[in-house]
Each structure stands twice: as structure tokens, then as C-alpha cells.
Amino acid sequence: MTNGFVNRDRRWHPPAITPDYKTSVARGPRHAPLSFPTTLVEETGPVFGHDMLGKLDNDLILNFAKDGGMAIGPRIIVHGQLRDEFGRGVPGALIEVWQANAGGRYRHKKESYLAPLDPNFGGCGRCITDAQGYYEFRTIMPGPYPWPNTMNDWRPAHIHFSIFGQGFAQRLITQMYFEGDPLIWHCPIVDTIPTREAIESLVAPLDMARTVPMDARAYKFDITLRGRRQTMFENRMEGL
Amino acid sequence: MVQPLSYLKESPSQTAGPYVHIGCTPNFAEINGVYPHDLGHRMITGEVQGQRIRITGRVIDGTGTPLRDALVEIWQPDAAGLFNSPGETRGTADPHFTGWGRCPSDMTTGEFAFDTVKPGAVPYVDGRPQAPHVTLWIVARGINLGLHTRMYFPDEAEANAADPILSRIEHQVRVATLIGEAKGEGHYHFDIRLQGHNETVFFDI
Numbered sequence: 001m002t003n004g005f006v007n008r009d010r011r012w013h014p015p016a017i018t019p020d021y022k023t024s025v026a027r028g029p030r031h032a033p034l035s036f037p038t039t040l041v042e043e044t045g046p047v048f049g050h051d052m053l054g055k056l057d058n059d060l061i062l063n064f065a066k067d068g069g070m071a072i073g074p075r076i077i078v079h080g081q082l083r084d085e086f087g088r089g090v091p092g093a094l095i096e097v098w099q100a101n102a103g104g105r106y107r108h109k110k111e112s113y114l115a116p117l118d119p120n121f122g123g124c125g126r127c128i129t130d131a132q133g134y135y136e137f138r139t140i141m142p143g144p145y146p147w148p149n150t151m152n153d154w155r156p157a158h159i160h161f162s163i164f165g166q167g168f169a170q171r172l173i174t175q176m177y178f179e180g181d182p183l184i185w186h187c188p189i190v191d192t193i194p195t196r197e198a199i200e201s202l203v204a205p206l207d208m209a210r211t212v213p214m215d216a217r218a219y220k221f222d223i224t225l226r227g228r229r230q231t232m233f234e235n236r237m238e239g240l
Numbered sequence: 241m242v243q244p245l246s247y248l249k250e251s252p253s254q255t256a257g258p259y260v261h262i263g264c265t266p267n268f269a270e271i272n273g274v275y276p277h278d279l280g281h282r283m284i285t286g287e288v289q290g291q292r293i294r295i296t297g298r299v300i301d302g303t304g305t306p307l308r309d310a311l312v313e314i315w316q317p318d319a320a321g322l323f324n325s326p327g328e329t330r331g332t333a334d335p336h337f338t339g340w341g342r343c344p345s346d347m348t349t350g351e352f353a354f355d356t357v358k359p360g361a362v363p364y365v366d367g368r369p370q371a372p373h374v375t376l377w378i379v380a381r382g383i384n385l386g387l388h389t390r391m392y393f394p395d396e397a398e399a400n401a402a403d404p405i406l407s408r409i410e411h412q413v414r415v416a417t418l419i420g421e422a423k424g425e426g427h428y429h430f431d432i433r434l435q436g437h438n439e440t441v442f443f444d445i
Contacts, residue, residue, distance in 0.1 A: 027302070087247070099260040
């Protein structure tokens with residue numbers, strides 16, 4: 001039996017308006033959001049079958065490469081477990097990732113950084129978590145890059161993650177950072193997160209145990225979605 | 241001393257940024273050949289039950305400018321009010337309707353569009369019906385945490401008046417921000433205003 005999702009702790013997340021990240025000033029809502037208990041609308045969500053995936057979908061080194069080529073950059077494995085706030089693995093969840101290339105350049109028409117495109121790197125990947133919530137990608141280490149905010153802001157190396165859970169209320173987009181990157185502590189987007197503890201929960205440690213010798217280093221990035229309440233004692237009305 | 245609860249904290253949100261299309265709609269971003277098509281571009285997959293409708297809209301910032309880099313997702317039940325989801329235990333949803341759509345804002349006009357069906361009613365936690373609506377989730381550069389809201393239908397005044405969510409809104413003058421505009425037969429338009437005196441009601445759910 002389920003009984004909705006645990007309330008989102010909005011003090012843990014970035015607030016809507018964070019003036020040091022200038023774009024939020026005209027785009028963040030000013031009014032307080034309306035709170036109500038999750039209903040079937042929020043407790044259900046789309047499912048994506050493993051049969052939807054191509055065999056290179058989770059391999060960003062090869063999935064855009066031409067003629068036997070490979071993406072340029074330090075080879076890494078990114079893996080971890082998707083779980084909820086109660087520690088339960090979330091199986092069958094779609095994870096989509098996107099990132100810049102090793103030089104810090106995105107393959108996007110609105111992108112103008114002078115670092116070159118890599119003809120063998122598209123920058124997108126996806127996978128579906130296994131029965132225990134585990135996932136894995138192979139990619140190259142993205143480069144840091146400058147972005148227009150103040151005159152000298154740099155994004156730390158990062159990978160964007162879009163995550164579906166089992167209910168639409170769990171929908172989440174976040175970013176993964178890399179252990180030891182000094183730019184993490186200079187970035188106005190990272191700094192939208194109110195506490196150091198919450199920021200550190202997005203920093204993936206180097207994982208020597210999962211490193212592939214003579215091939216690729218590994219980083220472990222566990223992701224937590226909102227918890228789903230479960231009780232033997234159903235308090236809903238008949239028929240729900 | 242007591243035992244520690246040892247629960248985990250949700251991973252904190254970060255903005256989707258300006259290049260969300262690369263990960264979520266790569267074909268739209270002209271990254272072709274990785275995925276056969278962009279997920280969520282088609283909600284109707286066959287002979288669907290119910291009334292086909294088109295929902296268009298824009299996401300508008302505090303200066304009145306439409307966002308041209310937003311990504312909008314919608315989630316809704318089928319015409320009978322059933323979700324195409326394992327969480328649906330009341331019956332089996334229309335197999336020709338996914339219930340989930342994803343659309344990037346047009347890079348010139350800022351408009352998004354969904355070809356879908358008019359949803360049926362779904363019960364609230366106490367069993368009362370919720371008026372027909374689609375739920376929306378909006379992410380973009382400058383949005384730090386994805387925004388949840390709903391579009392209700394202008395031709396459902398009676399159901400809207402009894403809707404348990406709409407009636408929770410303290411400032412009833414803001415209810416109008418959640419009602420789509422009828423633009424013609426089966427066409428509804430829904431502008432989402434991030435700020436200003438018509439700021440859309442967003443949800444903490």
C-alpha cells in the first residue's frame with residue numbers, strides 16, 4: 001500500500017530567486033507555492049521499458065562516434081544507485097544525462113564558447129535503473145567552461161541528470177560534480193543550494209574499486225528521490 | 241539517546257540550464273542518430289478513446305518575454321480518467337495513449353504544443369472528483385527547481401468550482417491562472433507566467 005510521497009524539503013533545495021545566479025531573478029516565481037497532499041496524479045508516472053534503449057545509449061564515448069572513432073577526453077565510468085529517502089532502490093527509472101565535451105563545449109546551436117566541438121561526441125546518454133536501482137554510464141570527463149553571469153564565472157566540470165521516479169512528483173533534474181574540483185566552491189549555480197551538506201551530496205567521489213584498469217577511472221554518484229510512504233494501515237476511502 | 245532515523249535527503253535540484261535539449265530532446269537539438277526520436281513527442285499511439293485536443297502555450301518571464309529555452313512535460317490520465325502507469329490500480333488505461341508528453345519551447349516563438357486527449361476526472365485523496373486537468377512540469381535555465389502546475393479546462397466551470405485543489409487557493413483571484421483559454425474547436429492555450437500580477441499558481445507537491 002502506498003500513501004503518497006514525503007513532503008519535499010524546500011529549504012534543502014535552492015530557492016526560486018538567487019540573485020548571484022542572475023537568470024533566476026526574472027524567472028523564479030515570487031509567490032509561495034500551493035501545498036496539498038499528493039494524489040494519483042502525482043503518485044503515478046510514465047514507464048519506459050528496457051526495450052526502448054539502444055545498446056550504446058549509455059556509452060557517450062561511442063554513441064555519436066563516426067567510422068570507428070571515439071570521443072576525446074579522460075575516459076570515465078559514472079555509476080551509482082537511485083534510491084528513495086528511505087533507502088529503497090528505485091528500479092525501472094529512466095535517467096538521462098547530458099554534458100559538455102572534454103574542452104567544455106556543448107553541441108548546441110545556442111552555444112558560442114571558443115573551445116572546439118569533438119566530431120565524435122554528442123553529449124547525451126540514457127539508461128534505465130536495474131531491479132535494485134543501479135545504473136552505469138561510460139563517458140569522457142567534461143571540461144569546465146566560462147559562462148555569462150558576472151564577467152568571470154566558470155562552471156565546474158559537471159554532468160546534468162534528469163531522473164524519473166515512480167511518480168511525477170519525484171521528477172528531478174540535477175547536476176553531478178567531481179571530487180576535488182576547486183571550481184565547485186566558486187560557482188553561483190552550485191551556490192544556489194543553501195547548505196554545504198546538500199552541495200556535497202552532489203559531488204561524486206573517485207571510486208578506485210570500480211575503475212577499469214588501463215582503461216577508465218570510475219566515479220560513484222548515488223541519487224536520492226523523494227520517499228514513498230508505505231503503510232499496512234490504509235487510511236483512504238473505499239475504492240481508492 | 242534514541243536510535244537515529246538514518247533517512248536520506250533528496251538530491252538537491254540544479255537548474256536544467258540552457259542545453260537541456262541535448263539530454264532530453266537531442267533530435268530537436270540537431271544531435272541526430274543517437275536516439276531514433278525524442279521521447280514524449282507523441283502521446284497518441286493509435287486509435288485513441290475520447291476527444292482529441294491540442295494544447296499550446298508559452299512560459300513567460302517577469303519582463304513579459306517568452307522563454308525560448310524551456311522544456312515542458314505534461315502528465316495526465318486518459319479520457320476515462322485512468323493513468324497509463326503501474327501505479328494505476330483502478331483499471332487498465334487506453335493502450336493507445338501514453339499520458340506523458342515532452343516539448344521544448346520553440347527557439348523563435350517560445351511556444352510549446354501537445355496533441356493529446358481531453359482527460360477524464362481523477363479522485364482526490366478523500367474520494368471527491370478532481371476536475372479534468374493536465375499536470376505540467378517546467379524546467380529551464382534560471383529555474384532552480386522544476387515547477388509543477390496544472391491546466392484546467394474553461395468548458396468545465398461546474399467541475400472547476402468543485403475542484404478540491406482549486407478551492408484550496410487562498411487568493412481565489414489567482415484561480416484564473418490555472419484555466420486554459422479556448423482557442424477554437426479542441427484547441428486550448430495556456431500561458432505560464434513565472435512572475436507578475438498574473439503569476440501562475442505553482443505547486444508544492
